[in-house]
Amino acid sequence: MQDIEWLKSITNLPILIRGVLTHEVARKAVEVGVVGIVVSNHGGRQLDYTPTTISVLEEVVDAIGGKVPVLLDGGVRRGTDVFKALALGAQAVLANVAAGWKACNLWPCSKGERSVRWVIEMLMSLRSLWPSVAALVLWILPRAM
Template sequence: MSTSLLGYDMPSPIIVAPTGAHKLANPEGEVATARAAAACNTIMVLSFGSSCKIEEVAASCDAVRFYQLYVYRRRDVSATLVRRAESLGFKAIVLTVDTPVLGRREADIRNKMVFPLSPNLEVLMSLDDDVGTEGGSKFERFARETLDPSLSWKDVEWLKSITSLPILLKGIVTAEDARKAVEAGVAGVIVSNHGARQLDYAPPTITVLEEVVKAVAGAVPVLVDGGIRRGTDVFKALALGAKAVMVGRPVFFGLAARGEAGARHVIEMLNRELDLAMALCGCRSVAEVTRRHVQTDGDRIRAML
């Protein structure tokens, strides 16, 4: 199952997606997740919304990590975060491009969601203090006041101009955008609809993966996330051309259940399941998982062969 991503070797093509506020799941937060990922020798993408300080996560264990970023109205904040990640040895920047504005998360609004804002964003946090329960979701207001809705390809150029780290774009779901991403000089494309948390009726990522892979034509690795819950899901993504998958909520759930050990268990379970799927499909390496191993019917995967 061994895979190499941006030159980093991993025992399997499964990495940890960026999700914010791990302290909601476990008091150790992202430090526990980072240790779980490191124990599995895989890459964790640390969210901008980490509830642990970036420095704390970096010091917690030795591992290859990527840093996930948004473009804020205040470019100096984005730039400072990039510099911090760079100096702490993060190996790539994952720029999430599907959130120029936050989707309307009605459950969060109804529940008056209190999202523990990240200690890494002190400069943006003063506006948060006076948000009472009146305003519905605290996170929604934070996003509205800080994210830059004018996000465009120019910002990718800008990001390239301030960092030498490779940049991956997260949130691509069309061939057109995938081609533009490659033209813009990114190091990787991540097919994602933010776990369907942004817009209802956004296409399921597995249904657009292949068109993105074709458009990218091997120029850079294509990753995918969203609904990867079983080793067979990883297998299907590989068959449709993904280099690796990212897993978000399952890791979060493992963390909630049993902290570091739980998050580690989830990754190991997916690894074991992928191992089994590959063995039973006669694949001795990820390179042997090919398009011929899945049958599709319109948007649906019909069978694995």
């Protein structure tokens, strides 16, 4: 958190912290004045056995009590993943890694733009269904709690 305090001392830009996976870190980040939190495990590439972002999202959201926006980064492969994250309290979802992975690994890179378009279309494919699904979730969730 000292790095965040130092960064705040040299800039007036808003600061978001990425890589938050626990409620303790989320609370401390809010205390030192970040304007947003990105729940991320850095694609699971930095450490073995990190929790999935979706599994810790609700804990982080609950810990900060709406004081700053929470974004989810990682594990987004389809439109329903976006909806799950939003239902668990994320204000936004980052999905650029999926597009890059799709563009460079699944298809030849010569089809990169086509691949990225496919990912964006896939993520947006369920948006027309979201109001109906949201109504169903809002009806079911209170009964399950």
